[in-house]
Amino acid sequence: MIDIDGWRSHAACLHEVTDLWFDEDPAIETAALAYCAVCPVRQQCGEVASAYKEEVGIWAGLRAYVPEEREILHAYPPAHVPNQLPETRQ
Numbered sequence: 094m095i096d097i098d099g100w101r102s103h104a105a106c107l108h109e110v111t112d113l114w115f116d117e118d119p120a121i122e123t124a125a126l127a128y129c130a131v132c133p134v135r136q137q138c139g140e141v142a143s144a145y146k147e148e149v150g151i152w153a154g155l156r157a158y159v160p161e162e163r164e165i166l167h168a169y170p171p172a173h174v175p176n177q178l179p180e181t182r183q
């Protein structure tokens with residue numbers, strides 16, 4: 094995973110074996126998703142995966158190898174998360 098601006102140092106998966114996020118075995122997948130569920134940099138993770146159009150692995154709690162989840166991942170950030178601050182009046 095590329096660390097663009099230091100956010101990776103806060104990742105819940107930082108000290109774990111990366112293979113966990115690239116194994117589609119259901120038991121291992123569940124363990125990886127549990128890390129993502131409490132990860133404080135999920136937003137940044139999703140944005141990077143979206144930028145690179147990842148098609149393998151788990152990113153931001155989404156399985157890129159599952160078509161429905163990959164579609165959400167590639168559109169990150171999700172529609173309910175503001176992408177930028179509203180313009181201010183001058």
Ligand code: SF4
Pocket residue numbers: 104105106107114128129130132133134135138139151152153154
């Ligand atoms: S969301 Fe998941 S894959 Fe992404 S940095 Fe956090 S723990 Fe790692």
